[in-house]
Amino acid sequence: MSTPYAKLPAWADYGLIPLINLFVAFVVAGFVVLLVGENPLRAAVILVEGAFGKGTGIAFTLFYATTFIFTGLSVAVAAHCGLFNIGTEGQAYIAGLGIAVVCLSFDSVLPWWLTFPLAIVASSVVGALWALIPAYLQAKRGSHIVITTIMFNFIAASIMVYLLVGPLKPAGSQAPQTRNFLAGAELPKLNWIIELFGAKIRSAPLNVCFLLALVMAFLVWLLIWRTKLGYEMRTYGHSPKAARYAGISETRIIITAMMISGALAGMMALNPVMGDQHNVAIDFVSGAGFVGIAVALMGRLHPVGIVLAAILFGMLYQGGAELAFEMPAISRDMIVIIQGLVILFAGALEHMFRPYIQALFASFSPRSVGMEAVKGKGA
Amino acid sequence: MDVFNAIVQTLDSTIRLSVPLLLACLAGLYSERAGIFDIGLEGKMLVGAFAGAAAASVFHSAFLGLGMAILISVAFAMVHGFASITHRGNQIVSGVAINFIAAGSTIILGQAWFQQGGRTPALQPGERFEAITWPGADAIHDVPIIGPIYAELLSGHSILVYLAFLMVPFTWWVLFRTRFGLRLRAVGENPAAVDTAGISVAWLRYRALICTGVLTGIAGAYLSMVQNGGFVKDMTAGKGYIALAALIFAKWKPVNAMFACLLFGFLDAAAIRLQGSPLPIIGKVPVQFMQALPYILTVILLAGFIGKAIPPRAGGVPYVKER
Numbered sequence: 001m002s003t004p005y006a007k008l009p010a011w012a013d014y015g016l017i018p019l020i021n022l023f024v025a026f027v028v029a030g031f032v033v034l035l036v037g038e039n040p041l042r043a044a045v046i047l048v049e050g051a052f053g054k055g056t057g058i059a060f061t062l063f064y065a066t067t068f069i070f071t072g073l074s075v076a077v078a079a080h081c082g083l084f085n086i087g088t089e090g091q092a093y094i095a096g097l098g099i100a101v102v103c104l105s106f107d108s109v110l111p112w113w114l115t116f117p118l119a120i121v122a123s124s125v126v127g128a129l130w131a132l133i134p135a136y137l138q139a140k141r142g143s144h145i146v147i148t149t150i151m152f153n154f155i156a157a158s159i160m161v162y163l164l165v166g167p168l169k170p171a172g173s174q175a176p177q178t179r180n181f182l183a184g185a186e187l188p189k190l191n192w193i194i195e196l197f198g199a200k201i202r203s204a205p206l207n208v209c210f211l212l213a214l215v216m217a218f219l220v221w222l223l224i225w226r227t228k229l230g231y232e233m234r235t236y237g238h239s240p241k242a243a244r245y246a247g248i249s250e251t252r253i254i255i256t257a258m259m260i261s262g263a264l265a266g267m268m269a270l271n272p273v274m275g276d277q278h279n280v281a282i283d284f285v286s287g288a289g290f291v292g293i294a295v296a297l298m299g300r301l302h303p304v305g306i307v308l309a310a311i312l313f314g315m316l317y318q319g320g321a322e323l324a325f326e327m328p329a330i331s332r333d334m335i336v337i338i339q340g341l342v343i344l345f346a347g348a349l350e351h352m353f354r355p356y357i358q359a360l361f362a363s364f365s366p367r368s369v370g371m372e373a374v375k376g377k378g379a
Numbered sequence: 380m381d382v383f384n385a386i387v388q389t390l391d392s393t394i395r396l397s398v399p400l401l402l403a404c405l406a407g408l409y410s411e412r413a414g415i416f417d418i419g420l421e422g423k424m425l426v427g428a429f430a431g432a433a434a435a436s437v438f439h440s441a442f443l444g445l446g447m448a449i450l451i452s453v454a455f456a457m458v459h460g461f462a463s464i465t466h467r468g469n470q471i472v473s474g475v476a477i478n479f480i481a482a483g484s485t486i487i488l489g490q491a492w493f494q495q496g497g498r499t500p501a502l503q504p505g506e507r508f509e510a511i512t513w514p515g516a517d518a519i520h521d522v523p524i525i526g527p528i529y530a531e532l533l534s535g536h537s538i539l540v541y542l543a544f545l546m547v548p549f550t551w552w553v554l555f556r557t558r559f560g561l562r563l564r565a566v567g568e569n570p571a572a573v574d575t576a577g578i579s580v581a582w583l584r585y586r587a588l589i590c591t592g593v594l595t596g597i598a599g600a601y602l603s604m605v606q607n608g609g610f611v612k613d614m615t616a617g618k619g620y621i622a623l624a625a626l627i628f629a630k631w632k633p634v635n636a637m638f639a640c641l642l643f644g645f646l647d648a649a650a651i652r653l654q655g656s657p658l659p660i661i662g663k664v665p666v667q668f669m670q671a672l673p674y675i676l677t678v679i680l681l682a683g684f685i686g687k688a689i690p691p692r693a694g695g696v697p698y699v700k701e702r
Binding site: 032035036084137142146147151152162293333336337340341344348349 | 416418458461462463466467468469470471472473475476477478479480481482483484486487488490491497617620623624627665667668670671674675677678681682683690
């Protein structure tokens with residue numbers, strides 16, 4: 001197979017191109033703001049100030065980022081194995097069930113530092129199991145993982161709605177959610193870290209899940225680039241045929257990758273459920289699983305990139321809330337557009353600017369992009 | 380007689396509910412048969428619904444609304460084509476992006492233009508497609524058995540409903556009896572062969588996506604201008620994905636697609652009709668189970684337990700010319 005494009009230097013590949021894609025996505029979003037009749041530059045200023053201007057804003061930004069780190073890692077782990085896990089949303093949603101069971105059983109007996117590990121296990125196991133069936137069907141039956149995980153998102157939503165308007169709802173309550181957790185299932189806040197830097201914080205939900213997310217990012221890096229399993233996953237993702245010849249079991253690698261992906265998706269639920277709302281409510285994931293796709297693509301599937309991209313999206317979510325307050329014409333749905341544009345430009349159109357940038361690099365120093373080698377082959 | 384009337388009414392709402400699924404499903408058929416996966420059916424329907432209702436209410440014409448729905452929906456299909464055909468991007472990623480852009484922009488623009496919380500103004504008579512009463516429907520209505528079937532089931536739908544069902548034989552004819560259809564199917568199975576024959580793979584796939592855009596536009600217009608008297612945010616509510624499920628369920632065949640959509644429409648209609656009231660033998664079935672049933676059935680089908688669903692061979696793979 002022919003390689004469409006020659007290699008760029010790493011900093012251009014991992015830094016410049018994502019930034020250009022991001023820039024274009026924002027320019028297009030700016031046109032939408034213009035169409036609505038507002039000033040895009042002023043909107044951008046309000047957005048950034050809302051996200052980083054005050055201590056509370058930063059705490060909220062990092063709170064949202066925590067959620068997106070989990071979902072971004074989830075999408076990335078599967079993607080390294082060549083699988084598109086579009087079911088992060090459903091895996092996180094159904095994991096709320098595991099957390100609900102743990103928290104409702106133990107919140108009156110155990111302190112948070114015992115409930116938390118139990119909930120981590122419960123959420124990741126439930127998330128992994130929800131990913132297991134599509135993974136098995138892909139590996140054994142050849143059912144397309146994208147379609148099955150989409151279907152599982154809807155099935156998960158139906159199950160959760162059924163449980164939350166029925167069995168899990170406390171008697172006499174109208175709201176479709178579990179009862180509020182007691183102190184034993186409330187995670188401690190991390191706002192004091194930001195306060196160390198002298199910023200003031202009025203209640204913000206940033207909690208220990210942020211640290212868990214960073215640990216997971218490190219572990220994913222370790223897994224993908226420093227273990228045999230990760231190597232096998234990347235091999236399979238790069239070329240299933242090569243992996244088969246190398247004696248890697250297709251079934252095992254697909255199922256393992258999807259279960260890890262599902263577990264990471266499941267852990268996402270800890271952040272809003274135990275860190276913020278202290279109950280499991282209908283639609284608590286609210287699209288974070290899909291944001292994970294944007295985050296993973298933006299971060300080029302590398303944990304460092306994912307953490308940065310997650311903070312960027314956290315900024316959009318927090319700043320977007322401020323923006324909606326300042327410019328009523330622009331509601332938070334503006335973020336959904338930006339998210340879509342980022343997925344479009346950083347994901348589907350990632351190669352659009354590459355030839356131009358490559359030509360630019362080639363005009364400065366042909367050797368750096370391997371142009372000579374290509375010419376030598378007579379291509 | 381009561382039971383009979385209940386059955387007729389349920390079937391009537393089955394038809395109404397399956398029309399958007401059918402149009403979207405046939406839309407997906409064109410693109411997937413040409414080798415382009417389209418997760419973005421949902422988004423294209425949504426922009427179609429918004430553009431249709433918005434244009435109809437501004438220009439006071441249902442047909443202008445329909446035209447605008449088709450135009451905008453085709454434009455989104457072209458974005459999908461630009462990303463996945465011209466730039467050989469990942470088709471699924473592109474489809475996901477389209478769904479997001481559609482979901483966000485319909486709300487933002489709707490709010491900015493009409494200030495009704497993302498809704499478009501309620502459509503007046505003449506701005507939406509009215510029901511067509513077949514000749515003699517009123518006269519025959521009281522005749523037992525035939526009367527209700529003729530007057531309620533066959534007559535009394537809008538033009539888009541009949542159009543949707545006429546699209547089934549038409550799509551079959553296009554795909555299996557025309558040169559364009561033969562080439563379209565070939566490009567989904569073996570694009571290299573089509574290329575060797577001197578036919579442009581890209582242009583053929585673009586044309587398939589135009590068909591997709593037209594049909595999703597009509598599907599969207601049906602939602603906002605027939606089923607509902609205006610656009611409501613997120614009104615597609617997963618119908619694009621159910622259509623995708625129906626497409627797999629139908630094994631990428633037009634007539635099967637109609638039956639799959641009628642089945643899924645029937646499940647929806649039955650869920651609404653039962654509303655948690657108990658069934659004989661089975662007992663009470665949760666509404667959520669009925670809603671999840673299309674997805675569960677599709678997964679079971681995909682697992683190969685009800686025959687085998689084999690997608691077009693070149694589906695999802697961008698075509699790269701040998702160099």
